[in-house]
Amino acid sequence: MDEDKKNILIIEDEQSIAELERDYLEISGFSVDIASDGDTGLQKALEGDYALIILDLMLPGKDGFQVCKEVREMKDIPIIIVSARKDDIDKIRGLGLGADDYVTKPFSASEMVARVKAHMARYARLVGSGREESGVIEIHGLKIDPSARRVFVNGEERTFTTKEFDLLYFLASHPNHVYTKAELFKEIWKMDSVGDIATVTVHIKKIREKIEMDSAKPQYIETIWGVGYRFKV
Ligand code: CA
Numbered sequence: 656m657d658e659d660k661k662n663i664l665i666i667e668d669e670q671s672i673a674e675l676e677r678d679y680l681e682i683s684g685f686s687v688d689i690a691s692d693g694d695t696g697l698q699k700a701l702e703g704d705y706a707l708i709i710l711d712l713m714l715p716g717k718d719g720f721q722v723c724k725e726v727r728e729m730k731d732i733p734i735i736i737v738s739a740r741k742d743d744i745d746k747i748r749g750l751g752l753g754a755d756d757y758v759t760k761p762f763s764a765s766e767m768v769a770r771v772k773a774h775m776a777r778y779a780r781l782v783g784s785g786r787e788e789s790g791v792i793e794i795h796g797l798k799i800d801p802s803a804r805r806v807f808v809n810g811e812e813r814t815f816t817t818k819e820f821d822l823l824y825f826l827a828s829h830p831n832h833v834y835t836k837a838e839l840f841k842e843i844w845k846m847d848s849v850g851d852i853a854t855v856t857v858h859i860k861k862i863r864e865k866i867e868m869d870s871a872k873p874q875y876i877e878t879i880w881g882v883g884y885r886f887k888v
Pocket residue numbers: 667668669711712713714
C-alpha cells in the first residue's frame with residue numbers, strides 16, 4: 656500500500672450523508688470516492704487502491720452484509736459499517752463478517768473522521784512495520800518469526816508447541832478475519848472437523864496464556880461469540 660495516498664471509499668446510497676462524510680474526510684487530507692449502490696461499491700473496493708471503506712448496510716443492489724463479506728475475502732483493509740439500525744449492527748457482529756468498526760446513524764462527521772484515522776493508523780502500523788519480507792509479524796509488542804518459529808512478547812521469548820505456533824501465525828497473518836473453530840481446525844490440523852473443534856478452544860487458551868497480559872481480557876485474539884476467533888489489529 657502506498658502510504659502517501661490515502662484513498663477512502665464510501666459506499667452509501669444517501670447522497671447527503673455520503674457528501675457530508677466526503678467533505679469532512681477531504682478537509683482532513685484524504686481523497687474520497689463515493690459509490691451509491693452495493694454492486695458498484697464492491698467492484699470499486701476490489702479493484703481500487705483504498706486504505707479504508709465506509710460501508711452502509713442498506714443499499715440498492717448487493718447489501719452491505721454481502722459487500723463486507725466479499726471484500727473481506729480478498730482484502731484486509733479496515734471496514735467501518737454504518738447503519739440506521741442497531742439490530743443490523745448486532746446482526747453483522749453475529750455473522751462475523753470481519754468489519755472493524757460499527758457506527759449507528761445519526762453520527763457526527765467529526766467522530767467518523769476520528770474513527771477513520773484511528774483505524775488507518777492501526778492498519779498502517781500492521782502493514783508498514785508489521786510485515787517484513789521474512790514474514791515476521793510484529794504488532795503491539797508481539798513478534799512472530801515464522802522461519803525460526805519463535806515468538807517474543809515484549810522481547811521475551813515464549814515457548815510454543817508446533818500447533819500453537821501454527822494457529823497463532825495463521826490468525827496473525829489474516830488480521831481481522833473471523834474464523835470459525837471448524838475452519839481453524841481444518842486449516843491447522845489438516846483434517847475435516849469431526850467434533851474435535853474443542854481442540855481449537857484448548858489451543859487458543861494456551862496461546863492466550865503465553866501472549867496476553869490478561870487472558871480474560873485478550874488484546875490479540877478476540878472471541879467472536881457464537882462464531883469463532885479473530886486476530887485484532
Ligand atoms: Ca442506505
